[in-house]
Amino acid sequence: MKRITSNFDTMSTLQTGPVSPTEMASRLPVQLTGLVAATFTPLTSEGELDLSVIGPYVDYLAERQGVRNIFVNGTTGEGMSLSVEERKRTAEEWCLRARGKMDNVIVHVGCLSIKDSKDLAHHAETAGADGIGVISPSFFKPKTADALRSYLKEVASAAPTLPFYYYHIPALTGSNLLASDVCKGLEALVPTFSGVKFSGTDLMDFGQCVRHSQAHQSLLYGVDEQLLAALAFGANGAVGSLYNYLGSHFNKLLMAFAQGDLVGARALQFSVQDLLAFASKYGFDVAVNKQLMSDLSGLSLGPPRLPLVPCRPETAAAVAQKYRQIFPEA
Numbered sequence: 001m002k003r004i005t006s007n008f009d010t011m012s013t014l015q016t017g018p019v020s021p022t023e024m025a026s027r028l029p030v031q032l033t034g035l036v037a038a039t040f041t042p043l044t045s046e047g048e049l050d051l052s053v054i055g056p057y058v059d060y061l062a063e064r065q066g067v068r069n070i071f072v073n074g075t076t077g078e079g080m081s082l083s084v085e086e087r088k089r090t091a092e093e094w095c096l097r098a099r100g101k102m103d104n105v106i107v108h109v110g111c112l113s114i115k116d117s118k119d120l121a122h123h124a125e126t127a128g129a130d131g132i133g134v135i136s137p138s139f140f141k142p143k144t145a146d147a148l149r150s151y152l153k154e155v156a157s158a159a160p161t162l163p164f165y166y167y168h169i170p171a172l173t174g175s176n177l178l179a180s181d182v183c184k185g186l187e188a189l190v191p192t193f194s195g196v197k198f199s200g201t202d203l204m205d206f207g208q209c210v211r212h213s214q215a216h217q218s219l220l221y222g223v224d225e226q227l228l229a230a231l232a233f234g235a236n237g238a239v240g241s242l243y244n245y246l247g248s249h250f251n252k253l254l255m256a257f258a259q260g261d262l263v264g265a266r267a268l269q270f271s272v273q274d275l276l277a278f279a280s281k282y283g284f285d286v287a288v289n290k291q292l293m294s295d296l297s298g299l300s301l302g303p304p305r306l307p308l309v310p311c312r313p314e315t316a317a318a319v320a321q322k323y324r325q326i327f328p329e330a
């Protein structure tokens with residue numbers, strides 16, 4: 001694992017007084033780029049954590065999908081449905097098993113209670129994570145960008161050596177704050193601010209995040225079926241669930257885009273959209289997605305946790321069949 005905390009360690013020992021945001025930025029680690037798989041959390045059929053699957057899962061991503069970064073305990077990982085203790089155990093196992101195999105393990109630490117978020121942020125640091133991500137609280141929602149920035153500042157302060165990513169996912173948090181507003185001036189409050197995980201469809205907002213970002217920050221897009229559009233706007237990478245089983249396909253898309261082959265990149269993106277258009281007829285959600293990943297990878301990921309209900313086996317089988325038809329080489 002490429003530990004990217006060392007610059008922060010150096011930073012804290014060298015620091016003798018207040019450091020300007022510009023100086024801080026020059027000490028930050030290099031950008032996170034490429035694909036980041038948002039991992040599922042393996043559960044037993046009784047709904048308990050099944051940590052034994054995490055080692056083989058890491059190998060599958062690295063060897064079969066060419067994916068070298070993971071985002072754990074996020075939406076796909078049902079982080080908000082796990083207890084704090086379960087989130088700690090899961091994060092520890094991912095960090096342990098990813099060592100030497102993944103470049104970055106980013107741990108999502110957002111909770112409804114700021115105390116729990118801070119506890120998880122601190123824990124991620126001690127567990128050896130390479131970064132943390134935080135969503136907006138979603139029950140009492142921050143009414144202003146200022147309020148959310150204050151919240152993010154406090155959570156980030158519990159992991160002062162880890163790169164911090166603001167995780168924008170408005171459809172699930174119900175927050176109507178623009179990510180570009182939230183990020184305005186965030187580096188002055190959060191010295192570790194390293195970018196945004198943008199799981200929204202408002203490409204103007206995304207464009208504004210890119211436009212006002214700093215060179216060391218990563219703009220990671222999270223709506224996999226329209227990644228190509230975000231690349232055109234300047235995304236540095238992508239975090240999403242589909243990279244679990246379409247990582248090698250999306251790596252081709254990234255390559256085609258980098259080489260200026262827009263026709264090729266578009267064809268690769270359209271085939272993903274074809275799969276999603278088919279799957280959405282079945283109500284494609286984390287439950288269906290998790291079962292699909294189990295079927296395609298052979299990893300036993302178990303059921304989702306309530307309130308998500310298990311996907312009917314016929315549904316996952318139909319989507320898996322479509323996947324094999326569209327991606328015969330995968």
Ligand SMILES: CC(=O)N[C@@H]([C@@H](O)[C@H](O)[C@H](O)CO)[C@@H](O)CC(=O)C(=O)O
Nearest residue numbers: 038074075076199222223224239240241
């Ligand atoms: C709402 C949702 O689950 N979005 C996914 C996407 O990867 C999504 O599954 C994909 O674009 C298919 O719609 C990610 O943005 C979520 C994510 O990165 C995470 O698990 O934290």
